[in-house]
Amino acid sequence: MSELNKKGNALLQLLADGQFHSGEKIGELLGVSRTSVSNYIKGLQEIGLDIYKVPGRGYQSANPIELLDEKLIQRLSNHKNVKVEQILDSTNQWLLDKIPNLKNGQTCIAEYQLAGKGRRGRKWISPFASHLYFSYYWRFESGIEKLSGLSLLVGIATVNALEKTGIQGVSLKWPNDLYYQGKKLAGILIELNAQANEACHTVIGIGINVRMPPEQAKLIDQPWIDLSSLSEEKIDRNILSANIISELQTLLPEYEKNGLKAHLPRWFELDCFLNHPVNVLLAESNKAGICRGIDEHGALLLECDGNIETFIGGEVSLRLA
Ligand code: ATP
Ligand code: BTN
Numbered sequence: 619m620s621e622l623n624k625k626g627n628a629l630l631q632l633l634a635d636g637q638f639h640s641g642e643k644i645g646e647l648l649g650v651s652r653t654s655v656s657n658y659i660k661g662l663q664e665i666g667l668d669i670y671k672v673p674g675r676g677y678q679s680a681n682p683i684e685l686l687d688e689k690l691i692q693r694l695s696n697h698k699n700v701k702v703e704q705i706l707d708s709t710n711q712w713l714l715d716k717i718p719n720l721k722n723g724q725t726c727i728a729e730y731q732l733a734g735k736g737r738r739g740r741k742w743i744s745p746f747a748s749h750l751y752f753s754y755y756w757r758f759e760s761g762i763e764k765l766s767g768l769s770l771l772v773g774i775a776t777v778n779a780l781e782k783t784g785i786q787g788v789s790l791k792w793p794n795d796l797y798y799q800g801k802k803l804a805g806i807l808i809e810l811n812a813q814a815n816e817a818c819h820t821v822i823g824i825g826i827n828v829r830m831p832p833e834q835a836k837l838i839d840q841p842w843i844d845l846s847s848l849s850e851e852k853i854d855r856n857i858l859s860a861n862i863i864s865e866l867q868t869l870l871p872e873y874e875k876n877g878l879k880a881h882l883p884r885w886f887e888l889d890c891f892l893n894h895p896v897n898v899l900l901a902e903s904n905k906a907g908i909c910r911g912i913d914e915h916g917a918l919l920l921e922c923d924g925n926i927e928t929f930i931g932g933e934v935s936l937r938l939a
Pocket of ligand 1: 736737738740741742743744749794795802803805825827838839840842934935936
């Protein structure tokens with residue numbers, strides 16, 4: 619399904635309240651047969667919506683659905699450059715395809731990604747209206763020099779935004795993950811378009827698990843968590859998006875000027891592996907040591923036999939020993 623059609627959309631709006639709606643009533647409202655209703659329901663289930671049928675009562679969405687609202691996010695963040703799309707391949711790709719015609723701060727958020735990207739060609743599971751799929755464009759005038767610490771700064775900005783939204787206790791795993799009690803909550807993917815001696819275009823992608831539908835959870839091959847299981851509060855993706863935009867708008871210009879140095883204390887406060895035995899997974903081998911945080915370029919500091927070795931992000935992964 620490349621786009622929700624009008625009837626699919628009307629059905630979505632109807633089920634958004636989390637109440638039961640009979641097939642007959644839905645058919646009447648959409649002006650279609652009951653068989654067509656069941657096909658529209660299948661279409662919504664295929665894109666990740668958790669919809670049940672109970673004989674005698676009708677269809678119900680397992681949870682009330684709160685859709686993204688472009689105008690609301692613009693108003694809450696006081697930021698006009700926000701585009702909300704229903705279905706895209708990837709919010710990162712949507713922005714990458716528009717370089718170099720973008721203004722700093724252009725934001726793209728989608729309800730669903732057909733081809734959500736993780737690091738190193740991995741797939742990011744992106745069910746409809748369940749999580750946050752957020753991308754933000756920034757042009758670094760000084761070229762690629764500052765970029766080694768960027769995913770760490772974005773991690774800090776995202777934790778700040780979560781805290782403002784009422785979510786406490788989230789930590790960071792070098793170089794690009796947000797963790798909660800040892801489980802992955804969110805990931806950051808930064809993609810670049812850079813030429814030597816020129817400004818560097820960056821697309822900052824952030825995926826945050828908000829409410830994982832059980833069927834989609836089966837596709838994830840490591841411990842994960844979502845916001846709805848770590849907070850009693852209802853999570854409003856519009857407020858969370860606006861808070862992330864505000865954090866990035868504040869932190870990025872300052873980072874571009876001064877780098878990561880001023881943020882080191884915050885990283886050390888949030889680093890979930892600090893002073894723990896870890897393994898650094900390299901392309902050909904593993905390196906064991908104690909995690910000693912990061913330096914001002916965002917490189918990982920690993921203590922091995924009393925010496926400190928440094929590693930930069932890119933193709934390296936970190937695991938608890
Ligand atoms: P690294 O330390 O290299 O970053 P990683 O396993 O976290 O390791 P990533 O590419 O950063 O790898 O993230 C992708 C992984 O994140 C997936 O393989 C999956 O295990 C996990 N994950 C958690 N939530 C999701 C989600 N919504 N969609 C896809 N993967 C998810
Ligand atoms: C990771 O941990 O591997 C990074 C995951 C990044 C996922 C986000 S969702 C929004 C943006 N668009 C994408 O295709 N990927 C990022």
